[in-house]
Amino acid sequence: xxxxxxAAAEDAGPGVQYEGLKIIREGKIFKIQLxxxxxxxxxxxxxxxxxxxxxxxAAEDKACSVAVLTGAxxxxxxxxxxxxxxxxxxxxxxxxxxxxxxxxxxxVRAFIDFPKPxxxxxxxxxxxISVTTLGLCDAVYCSDKATFQTPxxxxxxxxxxxxxxxxxxxxxxxxxxxxxxxxxxxxxxxxFDRNLVSEVIPHDKFQExxxxxxxxxxxxxxxxxxxxxxxxxxxxxxxxxRVNEAEAELLEERWQSQECMNAIMAFFARK
Amino acid sequence: xxxxxxAAAEDAGPGVQYEGLKIIREGKIFKIQLxxxxxxxxxxxxxxxxxxxxxxxAAEDKACSVAVLTGAxxxxxxxxxxxxxxxxxxxxxxxxxxxxxxxxxxxVRAFIDFPKPxxxxxxxxxxxISVTTLGLCDAVYCSDKATFQTPxxxxxxxxxxxxxxxxxxxxxxxxxxxxxxxxxxxxxxxxFDRNLVSEVIPHDKFQExxxxxxxxxxxxxxxxxxxxxxxxxxxxxxxxxRVNEAEAELLEERWQSQECMNAIMAFFARK
Amino acid sequence: xxxxxxAAAEDAGPGVQYEGLKIIREGKIFKIQLxxxxxxxxxxxxxxxxxxxxxxxAAEDKACSVAVLTGAxxxxxxxxxxxxxxxxxxxxxxxxxxxxxxxxxxxVRAFIDFPKPxxxxxxxxxxxISVTTLGLCDAVYCSDKATFQTPxxxxxxxxxxxxxxxxxxxxxxxxxxxxxxxxxxxxxxxxFDRNLVSEVIPHDKFQExxxxxxxxxxxxxxxxxxxxxxxxxxxxxxxxxRVNEAEAELLEERWQSQECMNAIMAFFARK
Numbered sequence: 001x002x003x004x005x006x007a008a009a010e011d012a013g014p015g016v017q018y019e020g021l022k023i024i025r026e027g028k029i030f031k032i033q034l035x036x037x038x039x040x041x042x043x044x045x046x047x048x049x050x051x052x053x054x055x056x057x058a059a060e061d062k063a064c065s066v067a068v069l070t071g072a073x074x075x076x077x078x079x080x081x082x083x084x085x086x087x088x089x090x091x092x093x094x095x096x097x098x099x100x101x102x103x104x105x106x107x108v109r110a111f112i113d114f115p116k117p118x119x120x121x122x123x124x125x126x127x128x129i130s131v132t133t134l135g136l137c138d139a140v141y142c143s144d145k146a147t148f149q150t151p152x153x154x155x156x157x158x159x160x161x162x163x164x165x166x167x168x169x170x171x172x173x174x175x176x177x178x179x180x181x182x183x184x185x186x187x188x189x190x191x192f193d194r195n196l197v198s199e200v201i202p203h204d205k206f207q208e209x210x211x212x213x214x215x216x217x218x219x220x221x222x223x224x225x226x227x228x229x230x231x232x233x234x235x236x237x238x239x240x241x242r243v244n245e246a247e248a249e250l251l252e253e254r255w256q257s258q259e260c261m262n263a264i265m266a267f268f269a270r271k
Numbered sequence: 272x273x274x275x276x277x278a279a280a281e282d283a284g285p286g287v288q289y290e291g292l293k294i295i296r297e298g299k300i301f302k303i304q305l306x307x308x309x310x311x312x313x314x315x316x317x318x319x320x321x322x323x324x325x326x327x328x329a330a331e332d333k334a335c336s337v338a339v340l341t342g343a344x345x346x347x348x349x350x351x352x353x354x355x356x357x358x359x360x361x362x363x364x365x366x367x368x369x370x371x372x373x374x375x376x377x378x379v380r381a382f383i384d385f386p387k388p389x390x391x392x393x394x395x396x397x398x399x400i401s402v403t404t405l406g407l408c409d410a411v412y413c414s415d416k417a418t419f420q421t422p423x424x425x426x427x428x429x430x431x432x433x434x435x436x437x438x439x440x441x442x443x444x445x446x447x448x449x450x451x452x453x454x455x456x457x458x459x460x461x462x463f464d465r466n467l468v469s470e471v472i473p474h475d476k477f478q479e480x481x482x483x484x485x486x487x488x489x490x491x492x493x494x495x496x497x498x499x500x501x502x503x504x505x506x507x508x509x510x511x512x513r514v515n516e517a518e519a520e521l522l523e524e525r526w527q528s529q530e531c532m533n534a535i536m537a538f539f540a541r542k
Numbered sequence: 543x544x545x546x547x548x549a550a551a552e553d554a555g556p557g558v559q560y561e562g563l564k565i566i567r568e569g570k571i572f573k574i575q576l577x578x579x580x581x582x583x584x585x586x587x588x589x590x591x592x593x594x595x596x597x598x599x600a601a602e603d604k605a606c607s608v609a610v611l612t613g614a615x616x617x618x619x620x621x622x623x624x625x626x627x628x629x630x631x632x633x634x635x636x637x638x639x640x641x642x643x644x645x646x647x648x649x650v651r652a653f654i655d656f657p658k659p660x661x662x663x664x665x666x667x668x669x670x671i672s673v674t675t676l677g678l679c680d681a682v683y684c685s686d687k688a689t690f691q692t693p694x695x696x697x698x699x700x701x702x703x704x705x706x707x708x709x710x711x712x713x714x715x716x717x718x719x720x721x722x723x724x725x726x727x728x729x730x731x732x733x734f735d736r737n738l739v740s741e742v743i744p745h746d747k748f749q750e751x752x753x754x755x756x757x758x759x760x761x762x763x764x765x766x767x768x769x770x771x772x773x774x775x776x777x778x779x780x781x782x783x784r785v786n787e788a789e790a791e792l793l794e795e796r797w798q799s800q801e802c803m804n805a806i807m808a809f810f811a812r813k
Contacts, residue, residue: 388724406714406715407715408715409719409723410716410719410723410724411716437715440710440711440714441714441715441716466713466714466716466717466736467714467716468716469716469717469720470720484724488723488724491695491696491723491724491725492695492696492698492801492802492805494799494801495694495695495696495697495700495799495801495802496695498792499694499695499700499701499722499723500719502700502701502706502789502792503701503715503718503722505706505788506706506707506781506784506785506788
């Protein structure tokens, strides 16, 4: 059934091509698939920009009533590609950090401002920013093989994608800070219990079951869904935008810190 | 035991009569019962106004220390009576929509501003505004036969009773928007797990067990309860009032939309 | 293993001594132990001031990367020592209430403003302000023998430590107000399910297991943890400060009320 439904789907077709992403349009569904499976869908700067641009395209696309974000292969997403930090010489670090700050702001802003329902299908392990952005989605379905980890502090970094605000709101500070400060890794059931995830689905039925739900959702009255989504977000829109900028400002500083450099060098030394 | 306690209860007595409602005063308890069981306690405009007036009466009533909201018969409440929309000719729709907007604002405002503990006893299925108002109650006890559904978007409508704000706060956006945007129906245990409900009680003990709890609560120091309730609400009072007005404004527009008319006509065609 | 690790720990050593508290410094861990086990660690005014001062010391202490709060003996803390109210003659009550208000504000403010991760180890029953302050901690580990109760309204009082704001945010109003208004006592598993607690640990492994976690956390990059903590709190810092002052203002009034005096006299009469 999976193979058939994949075969039936329209490929990117006439649309824009995005580096490291595959855009799949099926009926009223606009699906953004992270498509760098050999790197566990780690996000390059091009992919950050591509996702933001694809969301903007979906927002404008009159044929699209719901957008979907998922990963190709076994991983959902292994987070920020750390080679984003290591492909630069020491004297280029301040510029790299500044650029990364604004790439991050624009990327997260695309989630905050997205005016239609946005559904994440977490097909496998999720790390870092692919976990924190879940707090900005409208529904999250995950495979029972999914795991969730945000190893910010042991990489010398700090939370992003408004998770410093959304995670304590979603699961309370005692559980949020275990993830955001203490690097705790949780499984699918724990993510469900913590309200980060809408539903856990057995891995072998994941594609089929999520396709069914999204197909159904895509047929609800589109204006009603769009206006409800915008309404639901409106009471915290200004907070989210402000938090996004504050988080990115702190990260610019963190990325230039000795703690972060040491942690990233230790990470590559272990590899 | 149920029959006895019902027999012991004072009926409305000297108080005001409200269309479609039964007011029951027992000790320090002021109970508002939706009393239109043949229509599954669907809310007419008179009942919206009546509930707001009854809450105002309970707020002023010195003998009342806690207020209770429940339904007569098998249903808690089937939501807004859709015939509110269909008893008008097309040219009356703009006026109907505007009137309904202000009836809704006043109704929800009565919940927001209610200065004493307000307890909901969800004796059976709950739909629409009877679900969303639970987010404004101080305790919610439900029968294990209760279900909860807010089919806004497939009726071409959008959330009310501050649920666009309270539901994401209570259960996180991934679970809230399944209800508010994607029309998901949940059972009693799911409503408990999502923190919408304080406790699930077996249906055959529901009246007895809830009577016991409310009897006990009604005897706590009333000023302390009242001031605690007002305090607990105070940090979000302005937000709730603002959200209520924004939601009602959007609904006025929605009720005049083609999506809404089509959905309501399809609903009655299915009946 | 417990005895050994306790023996290995450095006692207060050169630091300040705080009445009713024991300060234990181990590596990068600054541990504040409530040390009045014969009174179930009930908090005297000296202990309120001492905890605030100890947190300020930990904030400044360059050797400290995480702070820990726990209790000596079988109880975590039985809350505010009610003899704080009864050791005064009736004409001294207004001054006592005013003093207590400002002691409370400073105490809670020390939690709000604490700039490093703060972990609570709830080793046994927790009552009143020792429960409400959990909403201001970054991780909460509890023994499976722990219980949680905030009997404010049946003591004629009202919520503190920002719980009027944090508890509805953490667990939704239907569950929060059962605790804050209706005096419900919950067990360890319920506190976990309500997101007040990060993890429940079997009592006989509690010291060992929590020591392991805290040891691990204390070794993460300290600046990254500190800045993440401050960031996570920043979006609600002003709200927390304002709520703290409003709660304390109401309590000053409550402590002078007839309801409160009656309740406290009844409490001592039962003893």
